[in-house]
Amino acid sequence: MILLDYKDRRPIYEQIVEKLQDLMVCGALTEDSQLPSVRSLAMELSINPNTIQRAYAELERQGFIYSIKGKGSFVAENGMIKEAKRLHLYNDLERLAGEARLLGITKQELTHRVEQYYDITGGVR
Amino acid sequence: MILLDYKDRRPIYEQIVEKLQDLMVCGALTEDSQLPSVRSLAMELSINPNTIQRAYAELERQGFIYSIKGKGSFVAENGMIKEAKRLHLYNDLERLAGEARLLGITKQELTHRVEQYYDITGGVR
């Protein structure tokens, strides 16, 4: 379900956060469905439960999931997630556009690249 | 000349590297011109000389500058600098395009945003 990349420079908990976000966005985890428990997911990935705990805390902070004491963690409204990730992406895009301009890349070249990449990319990161 | 953002999660030396790269790319620092000395820049930014030293070392490793003991640090050929930053940017763009697709953003919407951002951005980050 989730594959960790220990050679990735990002912290483990961040990888988990992102993978879970992706699963929600692509519909594999539907609204109000229950996430695996901290302990079981930790066992499955053979990592420290603290790390899962932190990932869940982060997701809750961002409003992507909600936790009920004694019951577990559940997927929040799906729309918000997409919206949040979209906003984040638009921010990155704006930064890139500015930098491209600095580098003397024309608008034509830039949009052409974007279209090209959009068509090519299979999806998985 | 250079503004540090202490709230930024990235290390200071990395911010300096990027800022100096930008100054070289946009032509504010011309080929073979001398950079401020490690100590003077450290003083100006009120940070430790070691941190500047590290930024300069990184820039030298990437081929953006060359340093001569006892003389100073100088900007290298900058054709290659632009090329390097361009490649980096295209990589980021490809990643973003893939993610946008996952999020259900249409190609039209994406390119439209890109054009918009390209026109708006004044330049300074």
Next chain:
Amino acid sequence: MILLDYKDRRPIYEQIVEKLQDLMVCGALTEDSQLPSVRSLAMELSINPNTIQRAYAELERQGFIYSIKGKGSFVAENGMIKEAKRLHLYNDLERLAGEARLLGITKQELTHRVEQYYDITGGVR
């Protein structure tokens, strides 16, 4: 495990880098095995942890090891390591061959020396 030569003109961190490379190449450090921690190796060699840190950073930059915050540093694929060191060696050899020619050393003399040294050398530097 590692012997430092304080009379050597090269910086300590560079000596450590080379020694560790050798240990990886000759198989004493196997793929994905954990390196001693920054602090423990520093203690063992009675030098400052920062110096070890720098050596590890250099090895990571060259792709010889990978480091995970909070976990440790581990040796990477070592096929590429050998290849990299090989290339480096061939470069040095080419330089030497040219110099030998300048000095009037005959090809016979040169190859003879090479064979001799190859047979003699026990290995450890």
Next chain:
Amino acid sequence: MILLDYKDRRPIYEQIVEKLQDLMVCGALTEDSQLPSVRSLAMELSINPNTIQRAYAELERQGFIYSIKGKGSFVAENGMIKEAKRLHLYNDLERLAGEARLLGITKQELTHRVEQYYDITGGVR
């Protein structure tokens, strides 16, 4: 007569030492002939006389030249120079041979490379 490479990482005085050694070895500077004065060579290369001074001192220390107060610096016996450089080269060769063995390069491969490089190299470094 001498070209300095400011982008070379080695110190200037070391470059000068090597260039002068080469000139002696190849016969351009004959035994007992006078070297340019410190001041004139410094002027010619537009560098600090101290740097030339240091190069000459190094050459004298190695026995390649001899200085007479009030008269100037002169080329020493030519045989010694070649011999010294030869010895140095053999040392490097021995080191390389040992390393090659560690890397699993066969003796055949090594000598073949040496012969090849010997034939190819034009000479100038």
Next chain:
DNA sequence: GTGGTCTAGACCACC
């Protein structure tokens, strides 16, 4: 004066 290395000691993020 310059860049480069090293030490001692602190703090942070992560697991």
Next chain:
DNA sequence: GTGGTCTAGACCACG
């Protein structure tokens, strides 16, 4: 516990 960043201050080689 781990690696990574930063500071303060020292020393060296070089020009």
